[in-house]
Amino acid sequence: MTEVKGFRFATAEAAIKAPGRKDCALILSDTPAACAGVFTRNKVIAAPLIVSKPRIAAGRCQAVLINSGNANACTGEPGLEAARRSSAALAELLGVDEDLVAVSSTGVIGVQLPVDRLTRALPALCAELATDKATAVAEAIMTTDSFRKVSSRELSLGGVSCRVLALAKGAGMIHPNMATMLGFVMTDAAVAPQLLQPVLNQAVNGSFNSITVDGDTSTNDMVLMMANGAAGNAQVQPGTPEAEQFACAVDEVLLDLAKMIVRDGEGATKLVQILVQGACDAQQARIAARSVATSSLVKTAFFGEDANWGRIIAAVGYSGVEVNPDVIDIFFDDVQVVADGLSTGPQREAVATQVLKQPEFRVTVDLKLGEGSAYYYTSDLTYDYVKINADYRT
Amino acid sequence: MTEVKGFRFATAEAAIKAPGRKDCALILSDTPAACAGVFTRNKVIAAPLIVSKPRIAAGRCQAVLINSGNANACTGEPGLEAARRSSAALAELLGVDEDLVAVSSTGVIGVQLPVDRLTRALPALCAELATDKATAVAEAIMTTDSFRKVSSRELSLGGVSCRVLALAKGAGMIHPNMATMLGFVMTDAAVAPQLLQPVLNQAVNGSFNSITVDGDTSTNDMVLMMANGAAGNAQVQPGTPEAEQFACAVDEVLLDLAKMIVRDGEGATKLVQILVQGACDAQQARIAARSVATSSLVKTAFFGEDANWGRIIAAVGYSGVEVNPDVIDIFFDDVQVVADGLSTGPQREAVATQVLKQPEFRVTVDLKLGEGSAYYYTSDLTYDYVKINADYRT
Numbered sequence: 001m002t003e004v005k006g007f008r009f010a011t012a013e014a015a016i017k018a019p020g021r022k023d024c025a026l027i028l029s030d031t032p033a034a035c036a037g038v039f040t041r042n043k044v045i046a047a048p049l050i051v052s053k054p055r056i057a058a059g060r061c062q063a064v065l066i067n068s069g070n071a072n073a074c075t076g077e078p079g080l081e082a083a084r085r086s087s088a089a090l091a092e093l094l095g096v097d098e099d100l101v102a103v104s105s106t107g108v109i110g111v112q113l114p115v116d117r118l119t120r121a122l123p124a125l126c127a128e129l130a131t132d133k134a135t136a137v138a139e140a141i142m143t144t145d146s147f148r149k150v151s152s153r154e155l156s157l158g159g160v161s162c163r164v165l166a167l168a169k170g171a172g173m174i175h176p177n178m179a180t181m182l183g184f185v186m187t188d189a190a191v192a193p194q195l196l197q198p199v200l201n202q203a204v205n206g207s208f209n210s211i212t213v214d215g216d217t218s219t220n221d222m223v224l225m226m227a228n229g230a231a232g233n234a235q236v237q238p239g240t241p242e243a244e245q246f247a248c249a250v251d252e253v254l255l256d257l258a259k260m261i262v263r264d265g266e267g268a269t270k271l272v273q274i275l276v277q278g279a280c281d282a283q284q285a286r287i288a289a290r291s292v293a294t295s296s297l298v299k300t301a302f303f304g305e306d307a308n309w310g311r312i313i314a315a316v317g318y319s320g321v322e323v324n325p326d327v328i329d330i331f332f333d334d335v336q337v338v339a340d341g342l343s344t345g346p347q348r349e350a351v352a353t354q355v356l357k358q359p360e361f362r363v364t365v366d367l368k369l370g371e372g373s374a375y376y377y378t379s380d381l382t383y384d385y386v387k388i389n390a391d392y393r394t
Numbered sequence: 395m396t397e398v399k400g401f402r403f404a405t406a407e408a409a410i411k412a413p414g415r416k417d418c419a420l421i422l423s424d425t426p427a428a429c430a431g432v433f434t435r436n437k438v439i440a441a442p443l444i445v446s447k448p449r450i451a452a453g454r455c456q457a458v459l460i461n462s463g464n465a466n467a468c469t470g471e472p473g474l475e476a477a478r479r480s481s482a483a484l485a486e487l488l489g490v491d492e493d494l495v496a497v498s499s500t501g502v503i504g505v506q507l508p509v510d511r512l513t514r515a516l517p518a519l520c521a522e523l524a525t526d527k528a529t530a531v532a533e534a535i536m537t538t539d540s541f542r543k544v545s546s547r548e549l550s551l552g553g554v555s556c557r558v559l560a561l562a563k564g565a566g567m568i569h570p571n572m573a574t575m576l577g578f579v580m581t582d583a584a585v586a587p588q589l590l591q592p593v594l595n596q597a598v599n600g601s602f603n604s605i606t607v608d609g610d611t612s613t614n615d616m617v618l619m620m621a622n623g624a625a626g627n628a629q630v631q632p633g634t635p636e637a638e639q640f641a642c643a644v645d646e647v648l649l650d651l652a653k654m655i656v657r658d659g660e661g662a663t664k665l666v667q668i669l670v671q672g673a674c675d676a677q678q679a680r681i682a683a684r685s686v687a688t689s690s691l692v693k694t695a696f697f698g699e700d701a702n703w704g705r706i707i708a709a710v711g712y713s714g715v716e717v718n719p720d721v722i723d724i725f726f727d728d729v730q731v732v733a734d735g736l737s738t739g740p741q742r743e744a745v746a747t748q749v750l751k752q753p754e755f756r757v758t759v760d761l762k763l764g765e766g767s768a769y770y771y772t773s774d775l776t777y778d779y780v781k782i783n784a785d786y787r788t
Contacts, residue, residue: 042708043711071704074719109708110737314436359563
């Protein structure tokens with residue numbers, strides 16, 4: 001399912017990337033949609049975010065212009081001007097209010113956006129608009145991604161069939177607070193505007209903010225959700241079962257995309273869930289899970305398919321959370337390798353090594369101190385990660 | 395200069411590592427020395443540290459027993475017993491008080507220390523004691539190190555020649571708070587005991603706590619300083635020029651060793667100083683420098699010899715410190731690539747690329763907000779880092 005009522009999509013070549021590569025995309029709602037957004041917490045913020053944030057904060061959005069190949073970050077006043085010019089040109093072409101246009105960029109930092117090329121491509125882009133081109137958009141916004149990322153759910157809200165469709169890009173620099181990560185969620189459900197932001201926040205926390213590839217956070221990250229009501233359902237109100245259903249669907253599509261991003265982590269060969277339970281509280285569990293998920297030593301051990309739990313216990317230990325080393329349990333999937341802080345022996349470790357040979361598995365760390373639990377998804381750290389990132393601009 | 399009056403050194407094979415490898419070492423002062431120590435802040439603490447910390451805190455130490463090949467960490471009560479037994483056996487052989495013996499271990503986590511083998515090796519170890527074997531100790535304590543790390547200074551204190559000799563091991567897991575890092579500082583200067591801990595703290599902050607290879611912190615780190623007064627100088631008192639001279643010498647030897655550790659970072663080919671200046675205060679400068687120094691994306695760009703300042707500015711931006719992106723300057727050695735937040739152009743970047751081809755260079759980030767400055771030393775992230783750490787236990 002890659003169509004959502006009342007949304008159209010388009011892609012084009014603006015010659016920002018090399019010839020033959022689609023590098024700009026458009027998402028258009030037939031009518032102004034209610035919207036919500038989550039943005040990078042990096043203090044260095046790219047021009048398109050500076051332009052789009054207040055527009056999205058106003059709560060309505062109709063069109064999103066996205067380019068890949070150039071982040072329009074660290075580009076100063078000319079960069080801001082470029083973001084404004086491209087959104088103004090698109091608004092004029094579409095005949096919509098400029099404040100209803102969001103712009104989004106991803107790619108190299110510190111190089112001026114070739115805005116003339118981008119605006120010249122806009123008529124072709126608008127001419128391409130069609131209901132069935134969401135996957136093409138997912139492809140055009142890729143940078144180091146090796147596959148496009150699309151997820152969707154259908155759900156019945158008050159007896160009316162509604163859809164949630166989400167696209168994302170992101171492979172390197174993926175870390176909480178979303179690093180070089182763009183996400184777009186389109187729904188044809190009618191949803192009370194005040195419900196959108198909390199639903200998006202919760203879904204982002206459980207997905208894009210619970211993954212890590214390399215711990216960096218970019219200047220350009222954003223997740224934008226638009227709800228245009230084209231499905232014709234009665235508007236979903238806060239505190240109702242429908243609100244719960246809708247939030248679940250958004251949670252699910254974003255978690256799908258987040259896992260795809262980790263799986264596509266630069267050079268990654270493994271998708272690993274780090275589950276910390278038994279922490280004093282959920283916040284402590286999250287800090288400990290993140291510490292394990294971001295440890296280069298843990299991640300290289302995953303690549304080496306080495307059940308090296310010493311590195312895991314060390315990463316928990318230096319995370320700063322409350323721990324009692326003498327009670328910790330550690331499992332690889334269901335295989336326990338540490339019981340009360342001690343090795344369960346070489347035989348169990350040999351079995352655990354088989355778990356690590358899988359492309360996906362879970363590491364559970366039970367601190368046995370309280371009720372707090374949290375997860376992170378991470379990848380292994382591989383030769384190819386180094387290769388891709390050493391050569392990115394060359 | 396690798397001798398210090400009143401200190402003797404020895405190494406032996408205890409069959410903890412593979413046959414033919416020295417894996418235990420002894421440092422002995424002829425008389426009880428004043429001492430100070432700095433220890434890992436990991437909450438999971440290895441058995442030898444649990445045993446040694448209170449002894450060193452008592453302010454006097456005469457002998458240090460070190461083994462490589464086994465960290466004696468996550469080994470529970472049997473591990474503690476092993477640490478105590480080996481130190482008791484050594485104390486008896488040497489005829490010194492057990493409280494004057496410190497023990498230190500490095501190697502694999504979670505495997506019981508073969509304490510019988512270690513104690514059986516002690517007579518041979520004591521028989522080897524000699525004044526000129528400090529470099530042999532530096533070699534015996536290596537794990538993934540590719541070269542031994544020794545530094546020394548001679549200085550005149552009140553007209554008397556004194557010596558400071560320091561040994562260290564550490565290559566992987568090097569990060570502030572010292573990860574799998576052992577350091578031993580021996581001086582024959584007489585120094586007021588209350589001076590030793592502050593001098594060591596300051597020297598560690600400017601050296602081992604200002605380097606990073608991969609951001610992990612181990613369960614076993616310690617730096618131990620011993621001053622036995624064998625040089626015969628008048629005891630150095632706090633607040634005197636001699637105290638300043640002595641502190642300088644300790645700062646220098648530890649910085650020497652810290653830079654060797656980064657240069658020997660697993661798979662590293664570059665030694666890079668990240669200097670942040672113009673921060674609001676020194677603490678903010680330190681946080682920003684650390685953020686840049688630990689970024690996997692920055693470190694792979696160094697490996698790729700890519701003057702990718704966008705990653706540097708992004709790492710400063712997500713560090714959380716006060717920044718104004720529109721005034722930041724960035725230099726590679728003396729080549730300015732960013733002026734007031736904007737690229738200085740492709741020509742300057744091409745010159746900067748030449749800087750990155752050197753084995754050592756400096757990145758200066760000037761935030762232009764205040765007087766705070768701090769540095770970090772880091773390495774590049776390479777194929778070999780992944781290889782070494784993926785294969786460590788196999």
